[in-house]
Amino acid sequence: MHFIVQGHATYAYTGGKAFDAGRPTVVFVHGVLNDHSVWILQSRWFANHGWNVLAIDLPGHCRSAGAPPASVAAASRFVVELLDAVGIDRAALVGHSFGSLIALETAARAPDRVTHLAMVGTAYPMKVSPALLAGSLATPLRAIDQINVFSHSSLAPPPSSGPGNWLQGGSRALMRRVLASNRETNVFHTGFKACDDYAGGEAAMDAVAAAGCPLLFLLGAADQMTPPRAARDLAARAPQAKVVTVAAGHALMSEAPDAVLFALRDFLGA
Numbered sequence: 063m064h065f066i067v068q069g070h071a072t073y074a075y076t077g078g079k080a081f082d083a084g085r086p087t088v089v090f091v092h093g094v095l096n097d098h099s100v101w102i103l104q105s106r107w108f109a110n111h112g113w114n115v116l117a118i119d120l121p122g123h124c125r126s127a128g129a130p131p132a133s134v135a136a137a138s139r140f141v142v143e144l145l146d147a148v149g150i151d152r153a154a155l156v157g158h159s160f161g162s163l164i165a166l167e168t169a170a171r172a173p174d175r176v177t178h179l180a181m182v183g184t185a186y187p188m189k190v191s192p193a194l195l196a197g198s199l200a201t202p203l204r205a206i207d208q209i210n211v212f213s214h215s216s217l218a219p220p221p222s223s224g225p226g227n228w229l230q231g232g233s234r235a236l237m238r239r240v241l242a243s244n245r246e247t248n249v250f251h252t253g254f255k256a257c258d259d260y261a262g263g264e265a266a267m268d269a270v271a272a273a274g275c276p277l278l279f280l281l282g283a284a285d286q287m288t289p290p291r292a293a294r295d296l297a298a299r300a301p302q303a304k305v306v307t308v309a310a311g312h313a314l315m316s317e318a319p320d321a322v323l324f325a326l327r328d329f330l331g332a
Contacts, residue, residue: 064125065147068140072147073098073125075117077109086177087114087150088330089141093159093183094253095206095237097124100158103319104326113330116148120161122244122252130249131164134260138167145175154178154330158315159288160257163188170266173273178330180278182322183285183312185292186263190254199251202241206250210234215284215311229316263296271300278329279305280314280322287312304329 064071075098088108090101098105098117105117121140122130131137141164145153154177157165162184169176190198197205214230241250270277279297281290290307297303306325310317 065144067144067147068121068128070121070128071126072121072128072144073119074144074148075099075101075105075115077106077115077117079109079115081114081148083149085112085114086330087116087148087153089144089153089155090115090117091137091141091155091157091161091164092118092120092123093157093161094257095209095240095250096158097236097240099236100313100315101156104156104315104323107323107327108330114150116144116153118144122247122249123240124243130244130247130252131256132252133256134160134163134167134262137164137256138171141165141168142172142175151175152177154180156180156182156326157184158182159184159312160188160253163257163260163263166266166270167260167262169273169275170262170269173269173275176275178276178278179270180280180326180329181293182280183282183288183314184279184296185288186260186267186296188257188260188263188288188292190258195251195254195258198254199248202248202250203238206234206237206241209287210237212286213312215282215286215317229313233313233316264299267296267299271302274302276329277303278325279303280325281305281307282310282312282314282317283307284310285312285314
């Protein structure tokens with residue numbers, strides 16, 4: 063389904079269900095070089111269990127037009143305007159990696175619009191190594207291969223686990239497709255730089271804690287991109303935070319799809 067947000071067509075996967083104002087809403091926000099499809103299992107489950115689902119493509123990514131957000135703050139403004147465009151007063155936000163920072167900033171800036179905040183595969187600060195940041199601009203295909211290795215743990219099923227079940231290959235293909243979807247702007251470098259530049263995490267978390275927003279940290283025990291220890295200080299700032307760690311790397315939604323779904327289901331009371 064497409065909505066007009068900030069003057070551009072924005073795509074949101076709804077799980078094949080029509081919007082129902084009487085249902086609660088959950089918005090899924092992807093990370094760098096991803097799109098709505100990384101939430102396919104979780105979004106379909108919620109759509110079929112009484113929820114409005116908006117699993118978005120961020121601006122400038124795949125099916126969504128517009129300029130890709132160059133900062134977490136810009137992406138946060140987009141999410142709020144998305145809610146306005148759809149006609150939603152309040153929604154639960156679930157964000158992965160870069161998307162987790164976007165969801166955090168949105169909950170801090172618009173506490174009256176957010177019912178729950180789930181930060182998946184998150185860290186703060188979310189610094190990117192200078193070599194990888196440079197590689198995302200100069201040699202993006204090589205950098206994709208590198209981060210694809212870092213994003214998966216040894217727990218991820220190998221190619222021999224079954225036809226079509228090569229998580230690393232599928233992830234790499236998605237990253238290349240997302241990169242190629244925007245010929246004007248390198249969404250890889252733009253997203254990584256936005257993560258690296260973001261300095262508002264502590265203030266945002268303090269605002270979320272003060273508002274009493276229910277908060278979930280959903281982390282991968284073997285995550286090399288955003289290791290669980292990198293979220294510890296942020297979680298400590300919110301007494302209401304629940305921390306769930308699953309056996310997965312950074313690609314939690316594909317490596318441990320059921321565990322991620324169950325954690326979100328329990329958190330949102332679905």
